Amino acid sequence: MPANRSIILICFASALAFTSMADAEDWRQFRGDDLSGLSPKPLPTEISGDTIQWEVDLPGRGLSAPIVVGDRVYLSASSGFDQDRLHLLCFDKQTGEEVFERQFWATGRTVSHPKMANATPTPCSDGKRIFATFSSNDVICIDLDGNLQWFRGMNYDYPNATNSLGMSSSPVVVDDTLIVQVESDADSFAFGLDVANGKTRWQKERPRKANWTSPTVVTKPEPLVLLQSASGIEAVKPKSGDTIWKYESGASTIPSSLVQDDILYIPSNGITAVSLTSGNGEEIWNVRRLSPSTPSPILANGMLITVSNVKIAAANPEDGEVLWESRVSGPFSASPIAAGKYLYLFNEKGLAQVVEITKEEGKVVSDYDFGEIILGTPAASDGAIFVRSDEHLWKIGK
Numbered sequence: 001m002p003a004n005r006s007i008i009l010i011c012f013a014s015a016l017a018f019t020s021m022a023d024a025e026d027w028r029q030f031r032g033d034d035l036s037g038l039s040p041k042p043l044p045t046e047i048s049g050d051t052i053q054w055e056v057d058l059p060g061r062g063l064s065a066p067i068v069v070g071d072r073v074y075l076s077a078s079s080g081f082d083q084d085r086l087h088l089l090c091f092d093k094q095t096g097e098e099v100f101e102r103q104f105w106a107t108g109r110t111v112s113h114p115k116m117a118n119a120t121p122t123p124c125s126d127g128k129r130i131f132a133t134f135s136s137n138d139v140i141c142i143d144l145d146g147n148l149q150w151f152r153g154m155n156y157d158y159p160n161a162t163n164s165l166g167m168s169s170s171p172v173v174v175d176d177t178l179i180v181q182v183e184s185d186a187d188s189f190a191f192g193l194d195v196a197n198g199k200t201r202w203q204k205e206r207p208r209k210a211n212w213t214s215p216t217v218v219t220k221p222e223p224l225v226l227l228q229s230a231s232g233i234e235a236v237k238p239k240s241g242d243t244i245w246k247y248e249s250g251a252s253t254i255p256s257s258l259v260q261d262d263i264l265y266i267p268s269n270g271i272t273a274v275s276l277t278s279g280n281g282e283e284i285w286n287v288r289r290l291s292p293s294t295p296s297p298i299l300a301n302g303m304l305i306t307v308s309n310v311k312i313a314a315a316n317p318e319d320g321e322v323l324w325e326s327r328v329s330g331p332f333s334a335s336p337i338a339a340g341k342y343l344y345l346f347n348e349k350g351l352a353q354v355v356e357i358t359k360e361e362g363k364v365v366s367d368y369d370f371g372e373i374i375l376g377t378p379a380a381s382d383g384a385i386f387v388r389s390d391e392h393l394w395k396i397g398k
Contacts, residue, residue: 027068027379027386029124030170031335035216036260037298039339039380044398047352047368053384053395054096060087061390062119063168063333064132068381069125069144072099075393076132078118083110086118086134088142093381096395100146108136108155112166115333115375117390121214122170122377124178126195131178135166139180141198150198160186163210170214172225174238177201179225183211190215190227192241202241207231213256218264218276226264228257233266233274233281247274247281255296255335263317265297265304273320287320289313293332300338301357307332307345312355312362326362328353333375337385346374346387352396370394 031037044051060079067074071094077087084106090099110118112135123132129149132140137154155161161182169181178193188208192201206229213228218235224244227234233247251257252267259265263284264274270288274281290297295307303314303323309330314323334346343355343362350370355362372389379386384397 025068025381026070026127027381028127029067029172030065030122030214030377031296031337032380035172036258037296037335037337038300039337039383041339041383043339043342043344043380043383043385044396045342045354046366047354047396048366051396051398053397056091056096056098056393058089058388058391058393059101060085060119061117062388063117063375064119064170065122065377066379066386066388066393067123067125067130068093068379068386069127069130072144073386073393074123074125074130075388076119076123076134078106078110078134083112083118084136086136086138086140088123088130088132088140088146090146091393093395096393102142102146102148104138104140104151106134106136107138107153109162110136111164113164116166116168118166120166120168124171124173126173129195131171131173131195133169133171133180135168137161137167137182139171139178139193139198141195152193152198154180154182154191158182158187158189160184161189162186165210168212172215172217174217174223174225177238179215179238181206181211181213181215181227183207183209183229185210190236190241192238201239204236204241209253211253213251213253216257216259218259220262220276226257226259228266229253232268233257233264235281245280249283252292254294255292258297258299260299260317265299265317267292267297271297271304271306271315271320273317285320287315287322289322290315290320293330295332295335298336298338298343300343301341303357303359305336305338305343305357307336312343312345314357314362323359324361326355328355328364335377337378337380339380344378344385346378348373348375350374350389352387
């Protein structure tokens with residue numbers, strides 16, 4: 001074959017690979033790239049055996065959600081009698097074929113409630129690396145091909161930063177800083193780590209109370225990370241950790257807050273809406289009736305949605321007026337995701353429910369029993385849903 005033709009073919013193949021990566025729809029952290037839980041593309045409105053595109057076996061347990069970067073799905077798991085074997089797995093998004101698996105030993109405390117697992121926090125990515133934290137407070141960074149970049153065993157320095165149920169806060173990455181919450185009744189901290197080497201950029205003492213919430217991010221007028229705890233919300237600069245403002249009326253320690261349209265919706269005495277344009281977290285409204293259980297709130301089809309163990313409630317996001325309540329089959333640990341006017345719920349018994357949400361009602365239009373306990377929040381990418389149990393990872397598509 002002529003040399004110039006070989007070069008053309010190589011360039012063409014490289015262009016195709018680049019286009020495939022560029023066109024791929026990422027879901028790089030818990031509740032998606034923007035932490036909203038919203039899929040920009042329609043998702044299947046029917047979940048059945050016919051819409052399950054693939055199913056793969058997992059080597060260990062986990063409540064962590066899958067994340068999607070390019071044409072790959074990444075997931076954490078933990079195994080062993082003491083949950084001290086840590087797994088990072090990568091699968092081809094289209095076929096489900098395993099690309100790689102990496103295993104590590106936990107360095108911290110692995111004891112947790114039987115319902116939880118060491119692999120409870122959801123990994124995150126900056127598009128170049130995967131960052132995974134575990135209940136043992138081990139923080140692992142690999143590149144997209146699985147090569148170890150760095151490893152931090154936080155319990156070496158802070159052995160009392162743990163609780164009897166297990167840790168679950170999922171990290172977020174903002175530019176070149178990874179934010180990790182390690183909060184308990186004893187030692188309690190938040191950290192900003194350099195993504196390149198895992199070194200501590202800043203460290204803040206946090207309220208000494210067990211906390212399972214995950215940080216969220218404000219992008220305007222400047223990037224801020226919102227750290228939630230029983231004491232409320234602390235807004236900090238991601239690079240320096242400097243505190244900009246605080247909301248000090250308390251907040252839940254399980255469901256996390258939601259940011260959308262310059263408003264912060266806090267699970268606090270029900271739901272409290274706080275303005276982000278005032279610069280000091282000024283309260284707009286509070287409705288006690290909008291009280292979520294474990295799932296975090298979501299804003300879908302122009303409505304604020306909260307999920308309890310037996311019902312979903314829809315409210316006007318501008319004033320908190322409750323529009324309707326609808327019964328669903330719970331209980332739930334996973335937070336919902338949404339696409340257009342459809343809400344996707346996975347209860348702890350493994351029942352998937354697709355709920356059509358309008359201004360008048362919420363109506364279950366499809367359900368499917370996976371027959372396994374599902375506690376992790378699903379991910380969405382390119383019109384497909386990715387959800388895991390302790391035993392399997394599924395792709396649900398049209």
